[in-house]
Amino acid sequence: MTGLLEIRGARRSFATPEGGRIAALDGVDLDVGANEFVTLLGPSGCGKTTLLRSISGFEALDAGVIRLDGRDIGALPPFRRPVNTVFQSYALFGHMSVARNVGYALEVGGVARAERERAVAEALDKVGLAGFGARRPSQLSGGQRQRVALARAIIGRPRILLLDEPLSALDRNLRQQMQLELKTLQHNLGIAFVFVTHDQEEALTMSDRIVVMRAGRIEQQGSPRDIFRHPRTRFVAEFIGETNLFDVTVDRIEGEVAIGRTAEGLELRLPGAGLTVGRRATAVLRPADFRLAEAGLPVTITRSVYLGQDLNLFAAPAPGGPEIRVTARDAADAPEVGARVHLAYDAAAVHLLEGA
Amino acid sequence: MRNPLGWLLLTLFSLLFFAFIYAPLAVIIGYSFNANPINMMIWDGFTLDWYRGLFGFADRTADPNSRALYVESTDQLIAALKNSLIVAAVTTSVSTVLGTATAIALARYRFRLRGFYRGFLLLPMMMPDIVLGIGLLIFFVTLGMKLSLLTIIIGHCTFLTSYVFIIVQARIAGIDPALEEASADLGASEWVTLRKVLLPQLAPGIVGGALLAFVISMDDLVITYFIAGTDSTTLPVFIFGMIRRGVKPEINAIATLLILASVLIAALGLWLRSRKIDK
Ligand SMILES: Nc1ncnc2c1ncn2[C@@H]1O[C@H](COP(=O)(O)OP(=O)(O)O)[C@@H](O)[C@H]1O
Ligand SMILES: [Mg+2]
Numbered sequence: 001m002t003g004l005l006e007i008r009g010a011r012r013s014f015a016t017p018e019g020g021r022i023a024a025l026d027g028v029d030l031d032v033g034a035n036e037f038v039t040l041l042g043p044s045g046c047g048k049t050t051l052l053r054s055i056s057g058f059e060a061l062d063a064g065v066i067r068l069d070g071r072d073i074g075a076l077p078p079f080r081r082p083v084n085t086v087f088q089s090y091a092l093f094g095h096m097s098v099a100r101n102v103g104y105a106l107e108v109g110g111v112a113r114a115e116r117e118r119a120v121a122e123a124l125d126k127v128g129l130a131g132f133g134a135r136r137p138s139q140l141s142g143g144q145r146q147r148v149a150l151a152r153a154i155i156g157r158p159r160i161l162l163l164d165e166p167l168s169a170l171d172r173n174l175r176q177q178m179q180l181e182l183k184t185l186q187h188n189l190g191i192a193f194v195f196v197t198h199d200q201e202e203a204l205t206m207s208d209r210i211v212v213m214r215a216g217r218i219e220q221q222g223s224p225r226d227i228f229r230h231p232r233t234r235f236v237a238e239f240i241g242e243t244n245l246f247d248v249t250v251d252r253i254e255g256e257v258a259i260g261r262t263a264e265g266l267e268l269r270l271p272g273a274g275l276t277v278g279r280r281a282t283a284v285l286r287p288a289d290f291r292l293a294e295a296g297l298p299v300t301i302t303r304s305v306y307l308g309q310d311l312n313l314f315a316a317p318a319p320g321g322p323e324i325r326v327t328a329r330d331a332a333d334a335p336e337v338g339a340r341v342h343l344a345y346d347a348a349a350v351h352l353l354e355g356a
Numbered sequence: 357m358r359n360p361l362g363w364l365l366l367t368l369f370s371l372l373f374f375a376f377i378y379a380p381l382a383v384i385i386g387y388s389f390n391a392n393p394i395n396m397m398i399w400d401g402f403t404l405d406w407y408r409g410l411f412g413f414a415d416r417t418a419d420p421n422s423r424a425l426y427v428e429s430t431d432q433l434i435a436a437l438k439n440s441l442i443v444a445a446v447t448t449s450v451s452t453v454l455g456t457a458t459a460i461a462l463a464r465y466r467f468r469l470r471g472f473y474r475g476f477l478l479l480p481m482m483m484p485d486i487v488l489g490i491g492l493l494i495f496f497v498t499l500g501m502k503l504s505l506l507t508i509i510i511g512h513c514t515f516l517t518s519y520v521f522i523i524v525q526a527r528i529a530g531i532d533p534a535l536e537e538a539s540a541d542l543g544a545s546e547w548v549t550l551r552k553v554l555l556p557q558l559a560p561g562i563v564g565g566a567l568l569a570f571v572i573s574m575d576d577l578v579i580t581y582f583i584a585g586t587d588s589t590t591l592p593v594f595i596f597g598m599i600r601r602g603v604k605p606e607i608n609a610i611a612t613l614l615i616l617a618s619v620l621i622a623a624l625g626l627w628l629r630s631r632k633i634d635k
Contacts, residue, residue, distance in 0.1 A: 056541055057540075058537055058540075058541075077540070078537070078540040078541055079540045079541070079542075079543050079544055079545055080543075083541075084541055084542065085537075085538070085541045087534050087537070087538055089532060089534050091532060091534035091535050091537065091538035092538075093535060093538075093539075093553060093556075093557075094557070095556040095557060095559075104539070104542050104544075104552075105542040105543050107552075108539075108542065108543050108544040108545075108548050108552070109543050152538075152542065153541075153542075156542065156543065
């Protein structure tokens with residue numbers, strides 16, 4: 001991979017009101033390739049914004065280096081860095097027209113008026129706002145403002161576009177539409193995107209690579225499928241989508257399959273490779289990994305949540321014990337609450353957490 | 357449901373309230389057209405004489421008895437007005453620049469003793485005028501400065517800067533710092549960001565502060581009274597001097613003209629604001 005952005009050993013701490021210090025970045029190494037769509041994902045307060053602002057230059061690192069195209073940019077002020085940002089609050093200039101907002105980077109860069117107007121029209125067209133140039137930001141809807149902020153940030157053709165939770169203020173439908181559009185736009189522009197979100201679904205939909213952060217560190221990074229199917233830690237498994245975690249001890253090996261027992265006595269079939277009797281492990285099973293079947297794990301349905309096409313079922317292997325989450329199609333024969341059913345799953349599909 | 361009695365009381369109260377505020381002004385305007393030169397309180401018919409007198413058009417020989425009642429010299433009045441305008445224009449410019457710059461510095465830069473400076477800037481506003489006036493007088497005398505328009509201007513700047521500062525500061529507190537970051541992010545240096553983003557965003561506050569400074573400077577009597585030299589009388593000081601020698605009808609005319617000027621300035625301010633919003 002050709003490294004466009006290279007961050008090594010990034011550290012940044014802040015003083016807390018209580019008089020202590022909190023490490024917003026606690027030794028972060030990150031690479032972003034040209035053309036790559038990288039998503040920083042993690043709970044609120046894990047340091048995503050701080051990392052993004054270190055790249056744009058609004059936060060100075062206590063330690064570590066940031067290189068862009070091999071050049072150390074750590075000492076450059078924000079206005080000299082070839083990266084642009086889409087701010088969470090959009091930060092549009094209310095005293096300027098939409099066109100002047102979009103053309104701002106060119107205006108301060110000394111680009112001639114005619115060339116500027118052409119580029120503004122093109123940028124507005126790219127985000128689907130052709131003809132809106134004469135309006136004021138206050139005369140636009142939230143989604144339209146979002147597009148103006150986007151057009152304004154891409155007009156200068158930055159090496160990297162930074163986006164800090166840009167979709168969080170939009171309603172669900174618009175957000176999903178914008179997710180697809182952003183991805184398409186990124187593909188067409190050929191600019192690397194570093195996108196911040198705390199929404200795992202958004203991260204899965206858009207990213208080439210997801211970087212899961214936790215308390216100022218990178219917990220795991222990889223492709224969306226990799227992160228979803230092969231979480232390395234409990235934190236990642238629980239943060240990315242709904243999941244069932246079972247702490248088991250391997251009871252016996254039956255050919256390809258290992259049988260693990262939970263503390264409650266539940267028996268689970270696991271992929272046997274590398275497991276020995278007595279080993280402890282944590283098994284990850286997504287709700288969609290289970291099927292309702294004639295034979296398998298006997299359970300009682302305790303709750304059923306209607307989601308439209310699907311049902312979220314909660315199934316208890318033993319009365320009053322821990323529940324298993326299962327996704328099932330909503331059909332005429334879907335089990336009612338109280339029904340006794342069997343859950344089947346593919347032992348090879350069970351993922352084991354490392355070092356559990 | 358609306359309570360009719362409550363509604364009536366509220367209406368009555370509102371009317372009384374406005375009457376209370378505007379009655380003195382109405383009285384002044386009314387009497388400025390009263391022909392009775394001796395007792396202003398007795399209506400003696402309509403006249404424009406007092407206005408003519410102000411502008412030097414009155415035929416002072418016509419009635420020798422009332423001669424002493426007229427403004428002694430229209431030239432003095434005009435000179436005082438001119439002084440007031442010069443002082444107000446210069447102090448407004450200086451204190452608007454200083455107040456705005458200070459508000460920006462305190463809101464956007466971190467340095468030692470920030471809180472101390474903030475409090476220090478508000479002090480001149482809290483200080484009784486009489487104290488400020490005496491203090492300034494002693495200060496100028498100590499320095500050996502001759503009382504003149506310059507001393508008035510310096511004196512006015514000391515407290516008007518605080519007024520502008522307060523108003524601009526209130527405006528700056530409502531501006532999203534992300535705007536300036538966005539500007540820097542898009543390649544603008546600090547200076548360009550100030551010019552193209554921060555100052556335009558602050559414009560309503562700056563204009564408001566400047567108008568207020570202008571009006572207060574034009575209007576100030578107590579402080580100016582201490583630090584005005586004999587040849588640098590401002591309009592309020594001049595009027596005060598006239599009143600000490602008896603309330604004369606021309607004063608009503610002057611007051612009426614001042615009311616008119618204030619209304620025009622206020623209207624100008626409102627018009628500027630509405631134009632900003634429309635655009
Ligand atoms: N300017 C700041 N001053 C003090 N603490 C800060 C500042 N910026 C961030 N922090 C702290 O650093 C941590 C990481 O913040 P942030 O990067 O904004 O997280 P995220 O964007 O992932 O929600 C948080 O605990 C936050 O309170
Ligand atoms: Mg954040």
